[in-house]
Amino acid sequence: MDLSTRYLGLTLKNPLVVSASPLSLDIGNLRKLEDCGAAAVVLPSIFQEDIENEIDEMERLVAEGSSEAFSYFPAHMAENVGPKNYLDLIRKARAAVDIPVIASLNGTTRTGWIDYATQMEQAGAQAIELNIYYLPTDLNQSGAEVEARYVDILKAVKGAVSIPVAMKLSPYFSSVGHMVKTLDQAGADGFVLFNRFYQPDIDLEELALVRDLKLSHKGEIRLPLLWIAALAGNVKGSIAASTGVQTAAEVVKYLFVGADAVMTTSALLRHGVDYMKTLHDGLVADLKLREVENISEIRGRMSRGAVGDVAAFDRVNYIRILRGGVHHG
Numbered sequence: 097m098d099l100s101t102r103y104l105g106l107t108l109k110n111p112l113v114v115s116a117s118p119l120s121l122d123i124g125n126l127r128k129l130e131d132c133g134a135a136a137v138v139l140p141s142i143f144q145e146d147i148e149n150e151i152d153e154m155e156r157l158v159a160e161g162s163s164e165a166f167s168y169f170p171a172h173m174a175e176n177v178g179p180k181n182y183l184d185l186i187r188k189a190r191a192a193v194d195i196p197v198i199a200s201l202n203g204t205t206r207t208g209w210i211d212y213a214t215q216m217e218q219a220g221a222q223a224i225e226l227n228i229y230y231l232p233t234d235l236n237q238s239g240a241e242v243e244a245r246y247v248d249i250l251k252a253v254k255g256a257v258s259i260p261v262a263m264k265l266s267p268y269f270s271s272v273g274h275m276v277k278t279l280d281q282a283g284a285d286g287f288v289l290f291n292r293f294y295q296p297d298i299d300l301e302e303l304a305l306v307r308d309l310k311l312s313h314k315g316e317i318r319l320p321l322l323w324i325a326a327l328a329g330n331v332k333g334s335i336a337a338s339t340g341v342q343t344a345a346e347v348v349k350y351l352f353v354g355a356d357a358v359m360t361t362s363a364l365l366r367h368g369v370d371y372m373k374t375l376h377d378g379l380v381a382d383l384k385l386r387e388v389e390n391i392s393e394i395r396g397r398m399s400r401g402a403v404g405d406v407a408a409f410d411r412v413n414y415i416r417i418l419r420g421g422v423h424h425g
């Protein structure tokens with residue numbers, strides 16, 4: 097059976113990719129994930145704030161010109177501060193596994209940290225995933241301005257590297273499809289749909305914000321499923337599904353709507369990194385049952401363009417469902 101797929105111009109042995117999370121900080125985990133069938137791995141994000149803080153700290157040390165600070169600098173800063181460690185992580189990951197290693201850059205402006213993308217490439221990253229985690233809480237900022245920021249950052253990063261760049265997006269744009277298409281035209285090599293935004297809760301006893309990150313459940317595939325179905329075949333860049341993969345069934349569904357790669361994190365955090373093998377074997381078993389020899393036979397077969405009943409994805413169906421009532425369970 098041929099499970100191979102193309103993602104960001106890279107050939108992957110199958111569509112299963114480990115999405116960005118602290119799991120990939122551990123080189124032992126990366127080796128295990130590769131052995132269990134992962135076809136590529138995304139390292140956890142390095143944040144613009146981390147990169148800028150090191151730069152600021154270096155500027156301060158230079159400005160102070162203190163010999164104590166300088167003697168202190170190489171041993172302490174260079175070895176322990178985030179951004180350098182991250183470049184080491186890329187090098188170690190490349191040395192440890194044969195599958196592609198994708199570095200993740202997380203920021204919200206185009207200044208101060210774009211050079212770091214070049215360093216990621218030099219350290220051996222085979223692609224960069226750009227996660228612009230930007231919450232436009234400034235009520236004077238228009239949607240068009242927010243979108244321009246994404247395009248601007250993408251262009252800056254694309255200008256700094258020659259490896260492929262994927263955009264990891266949230267679904268919170270007034271026209272998600274148009275945003276993806278605009279980034280596609282601006283040179284994005286692929287899209288990770290979707291990012292999960294951190295959303296605080298309130299602890300009513302303590303009257304404090306609850307800052308936790310909930311793992312996903314399989315019902316959450318529906319939003320990415322809808323958008324991947326609409327975008328597959330309509331953009332040049334490749335598409336990775338992210339959110340809600342708990343079993344091989346979600347992987348197969350994402351392939352049917354047209355994903356080139358399918359990412360997972362919550363399932364691995366819940367069940368351990370060995371669970372990648374369960375997903376891999378489950379995918380093979382499902383395709384065998386369908387007598388599929390090559391995943392290209394199913395990929396996109398249920399995209400919006402391929403499904404005869406386009407209305408099933410659209411408003412007509414929404415009205416039918418609302419009139420027909422809710423199914424429990």
Ligand SMILES: Cc1cc2nc3c(=O)[nH]c(=O)nc-3n(C[C@H](O)[C@H](O)[C@H](O)COP(=O)(O)O)c2cc1C
Binds near residue numbers: 309338
């Ligand atoms: C503990 C944890 C840490 C994460 N760290 C990152 C990160 O550093 N960068 C990033 O882009 N996404 C990060 N994510 C998001 C995941 O990569 C993924 O997009 C999200 O969890 C949805 O996929 P899932 O349903 O398979 O978990 C993190 C998620 C979790 C649960």
